Structure formats: C-alpha cells, structure tokens
Amino acid sequence: MFIELDFESEDPIYLQLMRQIIEGIAKKELLPGDALPSVRSLAADIGINLHTVNKAYQQLKQEGFLQIHRQKGVMIHPDGIPKATEAYKMALEKNLRPLIAESICRDLKQEDFSEICERIFDNLMHGGN
Amino acid sequence: MFIELDFESEDPIYLQLMRQIIEGIAKKELLPGDALPSVRSLAADIGINLHTVNKAYQQLKQEGFLQIHRQKGVMIHPDGIPKATEAYKMALEKNLRPLIAESICRDLKQEDFSEICERIFDNLMHGGN
DNA sequence: TATCTGTTATACTTATAATATAACAGATAA
DNA sequence: TTATCTGTTATATTATAAGTATAACAGATA
Numbered sequence: 001m002f003i004e005l006d007f008e009s010e011d012p013i014y015l016q017l018m019r020q021i022i023e024g025i026a027k028k029e030l031l032p033g034d035a036l037p038s039v040r041s042l043a044a045d046i047g048i049n050l051h052t053v054n055k056a057y058q059q060l061k062q063e064g065f066l067q068i069h070r071q072k073g074v075m076i077h078p079d080g081i082p083k084a085t086e087a088y089k090m091a092l093e094k095n096l097r098p099l100i101a102e103s104i105c106r107d108l109k110q111e112d113f114s115e116i117c118e119r120i121f122d123n124l125m126h127g128g129n
Numbered sequence: 130m131f132i133e134l135d136f137e138s139e140d141p142i143y144l145q146l147m148r149q150i151i152e153g154i155a156k157k158e159l160l161p162g163d164a165l166p167s168v169r170s171l172a173a174d175i176g177i178n179l180h181t182v183n184k185a186y187q188q189l190k191q192e193g194f195l196q197i198h199r200q201k202g203v204m205i206h207p208d209g210i211p212k213a214t215e216a217y218k219m220a221l222e223k224n225l226r227p228l229i230a231e232s233i234c235r236d237l238k239q240e241d242f243s244e245i246c247e248r249i250f251d252n253l254m255h256g257g258n
Numbered sequence: 259t260a261t262c263t264g265t266t267a268t269a270c271t272t273a274t275a276a277t278a279t280a281a282c283a284g285a286t287a288a
Numbered sequence: 289t290t291a292t293c294t295g296t297t298a299t300a301t302t303a304t305a306a307g308t309a310t311a312a313c314a315g316a317t318a
Contacts, residue, residue, distance in 0.1 A: 083236050
C-alpha cells in the first residue's frame with residue numbers, strides 16, 4: 001500500500017489520504033481485517049501531523065470503511081464495506097451531475113464519457129498496478 | 130433560468146453558482162449569446178455580495194463559458210463552449226476516479242453506475258425540467 | 259516499568275470564502 | 289451635461305477550515 005500525496009493540490013491532505021485508502025480497498029490491495037499503520041507512524045512516514053491522519057481515519061470509520069480499537073489499532077472493517085444504499089446512490093448522483101453537465105457543454109458524447117468510466121473501472125478492478 | 134442556492138451546503142456559493150450556470154447551458158436553457166444579469170443585479174436578486182457573483186463569472190470566463198465586455202455586460206460565449214480537450218478528459222478522469230473507487234468498495238456494479246450516469250444524461254439533455 | 263495504541267484538549271498559523279464599502283472608467287440614455 | 293448603468297479594482301473585516309505543534313490521558317502489552 002503506497003501513499004502518494006500532492007502537497008501542491010487544492011484537495012486537502014486528509015481527503016487525499018481517504019481516497020488513497022478507498023482506492024486501495026477497491027483494488028483489493030487492502031482486504032477486510034488488514035491492519036493499517038498507527039496514526040503516529042503513518043504521520044511520521046508521510047511527514048505530516050498525526051491529527052491529519054486521525055481526521056482521515058475518523059471519517060473513514062464514520063463511513064464504515066475502518067474499524068478502530070482504542071488499543072489494538074486500525075483495520076479495514078472486518079465485516080466488509082457497507083453496500084451502496086439509496087442514500088449513497090443519491091449522493092453519488094449529486095456528485096456526478098456537475099461533471100456530466102460540463103461534459104455536455106463541452107460536447108463530450110455519452111459514449112466517450114462511458115468509455116472513460118469503463119477504463120477507470122477496468123483499471124481499478126483488473127488493473128495491473 | 131432559476132438559481133437555487135443552498136446556504137447550508139459545504140460547497141461554496143460561487144461554486145454552486147458556476148454549476149447552476151453550467152447546468153443551464155447543458156440544458157440549453159442558456160444559449161450562446163444569451164445575456165446574463167449584471168453582477169450587481171444578480172447579487173441583489175439572490176441576496177449575496179457582488180464579489181461572490183463576480184468570482185463565479187470570472188472563473189466561468191476563464192474556462193471559456195462566458196464572454197465579458199466591460200460595459201456591455203456578461204453573456205454566454207457567442208462562439209459556443211470550447212470542446213473537450215485531452216487535458217479536460219484527463220481532469221474528468223481524475224474527478225471520476227474516487228467516485229468509482231468508492232462505488233466498487235460498496236459493491237455497486239458497473240451497470241448500476243452506468244445507469245445512474247445515463248439517467249443524468251437523459252435528464253440534462255432531454256429532461257422535462 | 260516502559261512503550262505502544264487511540265483520544266482529547268489547547269493554541270497557533272495560514273488560506274479561503276464571503277461580506278462591506280468605496281471608488282474608477284467607459285458607455286449610454288434622459 | 290448629468291445621471292445611471294456596466295465591469296473592475298482596492299481595502300478591510302469576519303468566519304471557517306486545514307494543518308501543525310505540544311501535551312496529556314487511559315488502557316493494553318511486552
């Protein structure tokens with residue numbers, strides 16, 4: 001599991017961290033029950049503050065990705081990740097909408113949009129990373 | 130063209146404004162050459178500061194959606210919106226990636242994801258709004 | 259006892275978002 | 289000519305979020 005952060009990015013560090021972990025789970029590089037580094041060691045590894053790591057962990061816990069034991073540490077939720085609910089699908093739709101609206105403005109065809117999505121799915125699920 | 134803002138949202142107002150205008154263009158409610166309200170009148174209408182409107186306009190101008198004449202006012206770019214470039218497609222892919230990664234984690238099938246996209250495309254292009 | 263874990267608290271800096279006024283320059287209509 | 293509209297620029301202030309810096313606490317463990 002490699003963490004790559006862009007300190008020049010507008011996206012906050014804790015968000016980038018969350019996404020990297022989520023991507024790791026999607027790629028099956030991180031499996032249910034797998035241990036994650038402690039807030040302190042990961043913070044030290046990356047060279048950031050432990051509170052920034054903690055914020056990412058807490059939010060991922062909140063969303064059901066992680067299980068945190070006060071002394072044992074942090075792990076990918078051993079029961080697996082909660083399935084997509086209707087609420088999740090609605091939030092997803094809300095996030096996709098502006099992306100699709102701009103694509104339409106720029107005359108990007110639905111087929112081309114779908115092809116990009118397909119490529120991402122492929123890369124995450126069967127990708128050779 | 131109706132502007133609906135959510136002042137409780139985490140998304141900044143100027144961003145919501147940008148998206149509403151982009152969605153208006155996608156829906157063909159706003160056509161190339163169409164005039165937009167002045168920064169002052171729109172700000173007064175919505176009940177926000179003129180600088181917030183100006184920020185949205187400036188950014189939309191920067192991205193090629195709007196044309197701004199110092200005295201004539203603001204209009205949807207009469208030459209049409211710039212087509213999707215390779216750079217745009219790469220940025221789009223970067224934006225889609227975390228959404229798709231989380232969908233995979235939550236066991237949302239690619240077909241279901243595509244169906245959501247299709248519904249949004251439909252709603253924006255042929256939608257009865 | 260020493261060291262690890264997450265957790266909590268406090269304080270500080272920085273950047274962004276949003277607002278509040280004010281003024282300027284050019285175009286236009288009364 | 290005067291008043292009013294346009295975008296633009298400048299300055300200041302407030303509020304919030306992100307990130308950092310220390311410090312301490314409580315429970316588990318070697």
